[in-house]
Every structure is written in C-alpha cells, then in structure tokens.
Amino acid sequence: MAQRILQLAAQQNPDGLREALQGLSEAEVCGGGGADTALSCSPCSQQSGVLRRLQVYKHCVALVESGDLHVGKASEIIGLLMLEARQLPGHALAELATLFVEVIKGGSLSNGKSLELFSTVLTALSNSKESLAYGKGELNGEEFKKQLINTLCSSKYVLHLRFNRDIPLSGEELQFVVEKVLRMFSRLDLQEIPPLVYQLLLLSAKGSKKTVLEGIISFFNQLDKRQKEEQRVPQSADLEVATVPLDQLRHVEGTVILHIVSAINLDQDIGEELIKHLKTEQQKDPGKALCPFSVALLLSIAVKHRLQEQIFDFLKTSITRSCKDLQFLEASKFLQDLCPQQYDVTAVILEVVKNSGLWKWEFFSLARVLWDHKIAADLLPAVNSVHEPIRSDILEQVLNRVLMKAASPVSHFIELLSNIVVSAPLVLQNSSSRVTETFDNLSFLPIDTVQGLLRAVQPLLKVSMSVRDSLILVLQKAIFSRQLDARKAAVAGFLLLLRNFKILGSLTSSQCSQAIGATQVQADVHACYNSAANEAFCLEILGSLRRCLSQQADVRLMLYEGFYDVLRRNSQLASSIMETLLSQIKQYYLPQPDLLPPLKLEGCIMAQGDQIFLQEPLAHLLCCIQHCLAWYKSTVHLCKGADEEEEEEEDVGFEQNFEEMLESVTRRMIKSELEDFELDKSADFSPSSGVGVKNNIYAIQVMGICEVLIEYNFSTGNFSKNRFEDVLGLFTCYNKLSEILKEKAGKNKSTLGNKIARSFLSMGFVSTLLTALFRVLLWRYTSIPTAVEESGKKKGKSISLLCLEGLLRIFNTMQQLYAARIPQFLQALDITDGDAEEADINVTEKAAFQIRQFQRCLVNQLSSGEDDFNSKETQLLITILSTLSKLLDPGSQQVIHRNSASSNILFCFLFPAEDLSCCKGLLTLLFSLHVLYKSPVSLLRELAQDIHACLGDIDQDIEIESRSHFAIVNVKTAAPTVCVSQNSGECDNPSLCFFAGEALRFPFDPTVLLIHYLCTGKA
Template sequence: MDIDLLKLSKQTNKEALTVYLNEQTFDDIQDLVRSKLNNYHSSDEVGPILLLRAIIQGSPVEGGGNGQCLHRRFLILQNVIEWLGNEENDTSQKTKQASSIVNLLLPEIELLSPSYLGKAANMIVDIVKANRPIQLRLLDIFTKIWNVLSTIDEVSTLNNIFDDLLEAKWYRQLAVGMASALNDMELSDNQLQLVVKYMIRKLSEVDLEEVPPFIWQLLLISRKGYKSLVLNGILDFFNVVTKDKDTSRVEGTVMLHISFALKQDQELGNELIKLMKNDKSKQLQVFNVACLLTAARIHRLQDAVFDLLKSSIISAYKDNDKLHKNHWIAKYTKMEEDAFCKVLLDVTDKSASAGWDQIIQSLTQLAILLIDTATSFGSFLASKNTVIKSRSSHTKEDGPMERLSKFGVEVLLRLFKYHDIVRGEIFEQITSRIMSKSSSTMEFLSLLGTIMREYPDTVESHLNNIKDILDVLSFLPLNIADKLLQVVQPLSKTSDQFRNSLILVLRKSLFSKDLDGRLLAVRGFLSILDEQMLEASQNTESDRNSSSQAVVLEILGLLRRCLSQQAEVRSTVYSSLGSLSQEYPIFAGDIFELFSQKYWRRI
C-alpha cells in the first residue's frame, strides 16, 4: 500500500490518490501508519514522512466522501500522539524524526473539526496524567490544538481540558516542557493566574538543575501579567523552600535570567523595586539583595536600586542609634543595623564563593555610595557640633554615620581581597577622593592603609595611582597629608623607586612658602629616616645596609636646611632627631655633627 500511495502522491492530480485511500479501511491505514512510525530505524523507500504527507494530500478537507478525509487526518494525528507519548531509551533517532513529523502536522491541525481537536487534546492530557516520559514535541501539538480551540471560542471544552491538565501529576522531567507549553497557550486572565500559582507550587517539586529553565518560563509568562506574583514566588522559593540547601550556583543562574528578563520588560523591573520597597524585611534576604544588585547593572534601574538600598540601610543605622539611647525600647525591638550588615557581607562573600560575578560592580558602587553619603552627612553633623556619647561611659563613640562609613570600607576591603577585577576600580576611587579633597578622604585613606598592611603584594601593580596622589601632596590639608604619609610609609620600605619619588615630592614641600607644607615635609623625612635607620641597624653587613646609610645621610643633609626655618619646623627637627640618636646610637655621631655645625655657626 505504501508504494502505491507514494506513486499516486507524485501525480499532479490527487483525485486518484483520494479514491485509492477511500477504498482502504481505516484499520489498514492505521496499521500502516503505526508500522512506519515504530520502525523509524529502517531505511525503507517510503519513510513515515512521505507516507503521512501522501495521506494528507489524499485527504482534502472539502469533499473526499462523507467525512472520510477528515477522519483519516484525525487518525494520523491520533497515532502520532500515541507514538510521541511513548518515549524510549534510545531517543536520538526518534527525536529527529518526531521533530519533522510534528512540523508536518502543525499546519494541518487547524483544519480539523472542534470535536476531533477536543478528543486529541484529551488524549494528550491522559498521557501527561500517566506520569511517564514523553517526546516534548507532543506539547507543541497540544499548544497548537489549545490555541485553535481558543480562537473558535470553545470555552467549555477548554475549561475541561485546563482543569484536567492542572490536576495531573506531571512527570518530573516534564516540568520545564509543560511550563513552556503553558507559556505559549492563549489563556484567559483567570487561567493565567491559576497557571502562575500552579507553576510556583511546582517549583519545589522540580529537580534543582531544572529550576533555572523552569523559572525562565515563569519570567516569560510574567509578560502576560501577574508580575508581582511571579517575583514573590521566585524570591520565596529561594528564601524559604531552599533555605537549608546549597543552591548558590542555581541562584547565580536564576539572577542572570532575572536580569535578562528585566532588560526586556521595564514593568518587571519597576515591580521588583516596588516589591522590595513595600516590604523592608525582603531586603534582609541574601538572594533578594543579590537580585537587586544584579538589577542595578541595568542603567534605567541603577539609581532606583541604589536609592532604595541606601535609604533602607541609613534608616536602619539611624533607628538603631535611637534604640541604643532608649534601652527600654531596645529590649522589644529587633536591631536591623546588624541584619543589614550581615546580609551585605554574606552577599560579598558569596560573590566569591558562589561565583556571583554579576553583582561585583554594583556592590562596589553601593559601598562607595554608602561611604560618601555617610561622610557628607557626618560632616554636616560636625558643623553643628553634634557629639554622640554613650550613657554608660560618657565617652565619645562612633555615631551611626561613622559606623556606616566603616561598614562601607569593610565591604570594599572584602571585595578587594576576593576579586582582582575590582582592585583597579577601588584604587581609582581612592585616588579620586584624595585628589578632590572629598569629605570621605579619611575613610578611603583608612582603606588604603589596610590594603597596604594586609595585601602588600597587590599594591605594586597600582603604584601609578599612589604616585598620582603624591603629586598633589603639598596641596592637601595638613591632617590629610599626614595621614597619607603614614599610610604609604610601608611602601617606601619595600620599593626604592617609590621612596625616591616620595623624597622628591617632600623636597619640593620643604621649600614651600607655607608653614604647613614645610612641617609636612619634615614629618615625612623623619618617618623615612626612622625606617631607614632601623633597616641599617638590622642589616649591618649587607648591600642593603649601604643603601640605607646613603638614604639616611641624604635626608640628614636635607634636614640641615630646616634648622634655619620657622621655630615650629626647627623644634620638630631637634626633638625628633634627638630621640632617633638615642634609639639608633650608630647614627648618633652623624646627628651630633649636624647639630654642632649649626651651633658653631650661631656662635
């Protein structure tokens, strides 16, 4: 029969093909179709695609003898559904063939009558209910049938099919495919809401590796509506359902999916921020904050995200300070300052341990923003002469803004430790704050000092940034310049090149017109002198000793000129060199000679 069908299908006029098919019984046609579908490994001349195409061509929708043509078309669909509903172990060949067959049938489905379409849809639902593996292309057929029935307003049929589908227990590996099918279906508003709620419940049943693609389908469905419900469901899943599981890698992938969805759907981003703003407790969850920081990479959401996090954190610090002053309230109120700190530090740690690279830049920007905001606010309070004292000790303690700026420094320090990619940015920010004399200069100097102490090996590649700061040393206020010299002192020990650059800058300051510049130069020279004397006394028989002694003599020669400057400068030189002569006796003679020359000149 198959050979005859193929020959007749090649004729231009298909009437002979139709007549031939009408002469065959439905059972014979059905048996032939089944045999071809089940022998997809064979290399017959007439393959299943050619056979099915021939039957379709010989079964015109109009005419064809008392509905025989439509019934033959339905038989093809019915047998293909049964075939796709029985998945086998070796599926590579079947999957390829299934794709071709489904592509052939999809345009023909809309030509069937509603009764046939209803029967086919119910067949597929029964297969899904059987809770067994199937070919996923079967769901494409189901989606097509559903949308055709929806177009012709078969409401009653659709409602029955929909109810049966949601009552079915899906096969575990079928969840993502079903979610994709539901996403492609034309649903009423009520049905859409039920689907979203059902899929959110299904999240807990999905295998962990299937969670990201399943959530991606949820995000796609949110374009049709119920964005808040979708976002709430996703956030609650990671914050509650998987709380005791290690889902860090999955969370990272889901955050990327959310980020991509936010780029495509502006309303979804607004809904996420609104959700977090309306319920501050959601900002105390690691995954939620990480999602916000991921969203901050999107330019149109950046300001809104940072404003939300900044205002919440500052508010928590201020409220916490008020509670400390009213201990009877503190007993009944949870301190949110520590909670916010813990969450952001956990996010920082997870950016390294879980590979959440997408939040690194946003977290860096947030930490810098917190430092700048806290210091500018603190400067305003300082101008009002506000002093915060503890009730118990009556001594000064850090206020909320000071604690906040220190926390921002701690976040930047951890990011510097974990991520090489962000170190250049942090050094750029340190340089920028110092050179612009910003209100946060001291905090960034403190950060630089900690980096110098704890991660000295990382500094060498960023020496140019520090040299840029030295170029403006003489223009900085004395307290900032002093702090800067203290911070970079360890570097002058290890890098001769840097020390020489520093000496050159200090030499220029030594002859500046203002007193502060000269005092700064003297303190800087004395600091270098101290470390070089220590170096020389510890290495008495090495080349390093000769180098240190040469530096000591060079600086003593420069300090000799200070003995003719203002009284404050001379006093600093006399007292400091006197102490150094006692601490390092091997240089006492050089120091005595310096003083004696000045003494004999005066006489």
C-alpha cells in the same frame, strides 16, 4: 502506499487505515506523502474523516516523540500538523488535547518536541464555540481549556511551561499558572529549579512579573534561613527535612541569578518590577527585602547602567533605615520585647561578599555610597581579603578617588589604602608607578589628605628606593612652591621621612614596628638597612626643613609641632634639631638680663599694607623647645656613656643655653608689666583695626609663653617654694591678659573673643598639677576647721563645684575623643580592681559602679536642708549621671539597668524638688535609664496622675482623687513640661511598631494601646 491510503479512505475503513498508517516507513512519513495524503483524504465535514485525522495525529506525535526522526524532519511534520489542527472540530481538539495532558502527566514525553502542536491545539480549542462534554456536564472551548490547564498545573512535570508561552492566557489564568508552578518548587529537586525559573521568566513576558520574582526570592530566602538554622543546630533529629549542601545551594542560586540577569537584559520591565517589589516589601519587612539572595541579585543587575542608580539608591535607603531601626531597638528594651525580629543588614552584606566566588565591582560601588555607615568599613576590607585578583583595581580606584575627591573627606579611602598595604604589600609594590604618579599631585591636595596618604604608603618607602627618591624630588620642589598648601605638604612629607628612617643608635625601634614582615615584601637591592645612608639622608632633609623657618607662620608651626615627635622616634637627630631650635629662638631672645620684656614680639608679626599677620609663632617655638629639652634630659642625656665625653660636652652646650634662656625669660616675664608689651586695659583689641589685630596677636603670644613657662618651671622645680612662686607670678600675668580679652570681647560683642585660645599645657602636666592640688585640698579639708572654710565660701565657685565641672569635662572628653580607651579609663577609676586583665573589662559594670557612687552624692545633696542645697552641684551630678548612663550596654544584664533606674525612681518618690532645672534633669535621667529595660508607660501614667491631681481637671466640677506617686511633682516644678516632652519622644516608639505591625505581627497589647492613647489622645 499513498494510493492504498486513498483507497481505504474512500472505503471508509478506519481499521485498515490505521494498519496502513502504522505500516508506513520512516522515509514515507518524512517525505510527507503519507501523512499529507491521509489528511487530505480525511475531510473534517465527515465523522470518519475526523477519526482518520485523529489517527494520523496520534501516530505522528508518537513518531516525533520516539526520537528516531531527524530534527528537521520532525519539525516539518509538526508544522504540517499545526497547519491542519485549526480545521479540526471542537470535540476532536478536546480529545487530542486530553491525550496530550495524559501523556504529559504520565511523563511519557521523551523530548517534548510535540509540545508546539499542543499549544496550537489549545489555542484552537479556546476559540471553539462548540459545547464539549466534560464529566457529567458540558463546557465551551474556553472553559475546557481552563480545566486542562488546571489539571496540567497539578502535575509534577514542568515542561508544559514551554507551550504556555504560546497559549493565549487571561491575566487570571496566567496568575493561576504561575502560582501553581511556584508552589511546586518545594517538591522538586534543587537541580530542576534553574530551568524552571528560566521558563517562568520567559512566561512572565505575558504578565505576573511581580509574582514570579516574589516567589523566586521567597523560595531562596527560606532555603537560606533553613541552612542557617541547620548550621546553628547541626545534629537535627529530623533527617527527612535536612537541607541540601551549602555549596550546591550557592551554585543553584548563582545559576538562577544568571537567568534573571539575562531575562532583564531582554526585558528591562522585569528589572523595574523587581526594584518596585523590593521597595514595597522593604516597607513591610526589611528581612525579606534584603535577604542574601536579593542583595546578590541586585548587585548583579547593577551592571546595567540604566538600573544602577536606582539599585544603589534603594540599597542605601534600605540599609540606612535598617541600621537606624536596629539602633532604635537596641536602645529600648520595650521595643525589643514588641519587635523581637532584629535584622542585621551588615551581616547580610558581608555574607553576600563571602558567598561571591568571583569579584563583582558592585561591592566596591555599594561601599562608596555607604561611607557614612559602619558597614562600609566592614565591607571593603572583606572585599579586599576575599577577592585577591581585584586588589590592584581597588588600589587604582582608591588612589583616583583620593585625588578626585580632595575637597571632600577621604579618610575612608585612606583607611582602605592602609589596609591594602598591610594585607597585600606586594600589590602596592607592583603598582609603585601608580603611587609615584599620585605623589606628583601632592601639592594640590589638602594637608590632612597628604598626611594620611603618606602614612598609608610609608612602608613602601622603606623597601622601594625608586619610590622614595620620587617622593623626595616632589617634596623638594613643593618647598619652593608659591602655594602655601604645597609647602605645608612638603613639610608634612619630610617630617614623616624623618620619623621613619631610623639612624643606628636611636633609642626607639619604630622602624621595626610595621605590620609587614620580611617574607611579605620584595625589597629593592639598594633598600637594605644602612645607618650611615639613613643619617646622611635625614641630615639632608633637615637642611631642607631649615629653609622653611623663614616662611609663613603655618609652615613654621607644622615644623615646631613635628620636631618633638621626630626627636622621640629618631633620637640620634637630637643635636641637629636642638641646634636648629636654638638658632631660631636667638633671633627673638634679648640676652640683656635687665631688659624688659625678654622677647622681641615686634619681630613676630608682619605687615602687608593695612593687614597684620603673625610671622613667627613664638609660643609654639618655646613649647617645642620646652618639650624637646625635657625629653632630652630625661632620656638621651641619661643614656650617654663615658666614651662619649666629647659629644656630651657639645650637647651640654645647647642644653645649658636653653636652661639659662628659659630661666632668664621666666624671671623677666614675672617682672614685666602689661605696658611693657604695649598691652593694658586701655589698649585697642578690636579685630577691625590693624592696631587691634596686632594687640590680639601679642596677647595670645604672651599668654602662650606664660603657659609654656608655667609647665617648665613646675616640671623642673621639684616642688620647691621658689619655683611655685614663679609659677604663680606667671599665672598672674596670664590671668590679667585673659580677663582683659574677655572684657574687651564683651564690650565689642566680637565673635573673635568667644574663641578660646589654644592651650599649650600638656595633658601630663595638667594631670600632675591636679594631683598635687588635690593632695593639698585633702590636707586642707582634714586640717582646717569648717568655720574657717565657711568664711570664704561666697568668693567664686566652691571647690566641689569646680571638681564636678572638671569631672563632667573629663567624662565628655573621653566619650568624644578617646572612645576606644574608655575601658582602660574606667578601669583606672576603679581602685578596687586594678589588676584585672584588659580583655576582662566590662564597660557596663564599671559604668554602673561609677553611677552608684554619684547616686550616693546626689542622695546626700537632695536630702540636705534647704540652706545647704546647691542647685548647680545637683544639676552637675545629674548631668554626670546622664553622661555615664550612655556607657551602659542595652544588651547586657538587665539587673544593672534596673538597679540604676530604681535608684532614680527612688529619688523622685522620696525627695521633693523645688528647682525646675533639677526636676527636669532628674526626670529625664529617670526615663532614659528606665527605658533600657522596661516600658516607660507605667511611669508616664503615674506621673500624669500626680500632675492631674496636683493641677486639677479642666472641668472644675470634677473631684479628683488625691494621689502622690512622686514627691517631686508639685505646682512649682516643671513636671508637666517634662511629661509632655517625654510623651512626644515616646511617640516615636509606637510609630515604628505600628508602621511595621503587619510585617512583625506582634500583638497590640494594652501597653501599646496605652502609648497610642498618651501620644494621640485617641483610644
């Protein structure tokens, strides 16, 4: 056959040569003899040779694409054709390339093995300088190649990306190819996307990495948004645009993320370009930078150590900024109207966790860098609940960080540990050995960490005898440690055990209040409930704690503060605890009825060289006795039955001893003078001398003892006159010492004197006392003539001023310390709606109701005459209104805010104010309320006009129209200062808008331009 092909070639018979080539068998072609012979006898210098070569190429390409050849033979043939392709002239290359394009567009390629040849053909074509016919004109080889690529990119067939990697493309051509392919995404089936993404990533090795990544992220972000929209409106009228099933979309997204991660493993520049792109995008539109797909992609890439720090830094910065922007928008209705697109980054992160079918430790790593944000508290429980196989790993990491981060706050780790115990108790029990190892390090941890850790794992102590025994050994060893923190940790642990191991017959059922049910845990065989064993166990612990009563003051103080809580939760330990307290107080109590003072204060201090220390916190001891005795008398003693006469006689013994002791101490403390305690105005209270430190300790102890006795006598006196006289006598002693300490602190200018001593009065007692005092005051105001009251008006603060100060402190305390109970607090203040359900309490409505009450008081104060105007009370009313306004929800009904703000606008319109502080406070309150529902620009403009009219223009020749929008604006007030400060504060709002203006695309209406003018002075 080879001889015949040579003969036909010599005769220049193309038709016969074509028939001969088509008649070649597979074996003849694969052997290389036929094709090689045909090419060798077809020189490119002759037109007939070129035609014969084209016939060979077409035949071989069809044969390779037929799939009948072995892979190795097909590769051999393609390799031969690639070697010979560079010898073809330009027009032949153009014809061959055009043929390839038509085949590709028609979808005739079965396996694409011949595409390697196509790449070689295009490469050779681009190097051709020959003028080639194209349409009605002519192009050189490079321009012809561009036209072919353009035609090819317009087709739906995507396998052409394989050969594009081998074609020399300019940056412009590569960008064109990538953009063309990315635009095809929306026209392809979803299952075709991952292989196309893979080819794009390989092609990005030449460039256009940013375009590739941006297009992929944008495509899946749009699909996610469409899915959410479809879920929000499930019955879409347009069935043709219905998105793919959610599970299929998540599977495809996961495959694409896997391809990108694999590409980054091969080319780190792709990862760097991704982070760079997202940082740039985050400055424009956080919603595009931190969409669910991009967050999942970043967390998947974070396994690479080189990129981990960059990724987490970027995520932390982005999340922090998004959270701040969201809070900023929520606080201003004006910004909400300008920037309606509010991006909730918390929801995006939690969605990624939910969508992740397999555990990724990067979720926990992300939470670790976000502890300061609420999102961490939402992220970790979600991770723990979704990814069950990794809970033990989370437990291991949490315990490690509790130990390693002991110097820094670890409350978030403790909270997570508690959540794990409640949601997955078996995880903790299976890891009991790791918990036991943690107990060995309790002596080296801060006391707050120890208490939190033991509270978190205490359910395990009830079901695992081995863990409990290990803890007891550690605590007993710590009691005798040289380190103070170790002994305090031992006391904290023992008190926790006493609170939770209940003895049969105790009044409370704290043991049964755990969130873990019996079906969730597998308890040890010996861990069943045994009251007798618990009693022996608790008594043994009490014996250990008695040894701590001879240690430092800090250890004793922890005991005194913890005994009351133990007594309430384990009432059967009452006798042992009360006997312990009685034995302790007898060491300092002087039983002689005429001996003054009644307590040995010198036994409460200890001297080490030149330094004086508190050894026994006597006031805390008395406070503990008073509370335990009151609870015992009101609860345990009343529940005794007739069959407990013998035990009752024993209990009555210490009860009577305590009562007699407290009454004797009360009587003698009233009779005692300050000199009896070696304290008077001439005493040295300087903290720099040993005598001064001792006197300060004595004074604080005496004041604390007076407070304890005041509460005891008031609580047990049943409003008797004699007891109230005792209360007043004790308060006189307390007040004398308090005034002396204030006077000495002022003279010495000591920072120690500025510290307020801790009060021993309980909140219940203060509430009861204030209620009684207010009843007396109401009777006084309704019974005593006003003239009599006026005579003593100038002595000290007025009753109304004291009440306002108290109210302000109460409101601030609730917001700072008891934020979770504010709804119940506001409900209790509203006597008109006392039967409302707790779930139905609307904080904003309740707060607005209280605001209206205090606004009436403010109106009365502002409308009063000059002689009756009280500046301090007015300032307090304004401060109370500002405090209550913080409880208003910006997202609630606007009418509430509008009513509140309108009332304040009315104040400024109608009531002139001469007091600078009142003016400033009133205007600040006005703007803070007004901004919740409307732009403050109109107020600023009117206020500025009034100030301009009042003060005049810089140019004295210009006449200013007299305007008066606000009666509060006059020469004496601080309105100009307030306007300037408010103006600078409002500058933050347009700054945010201008910064994000391109991404948010809101119209720059005259309001925005006015703010810009007011802030910058530029039109």
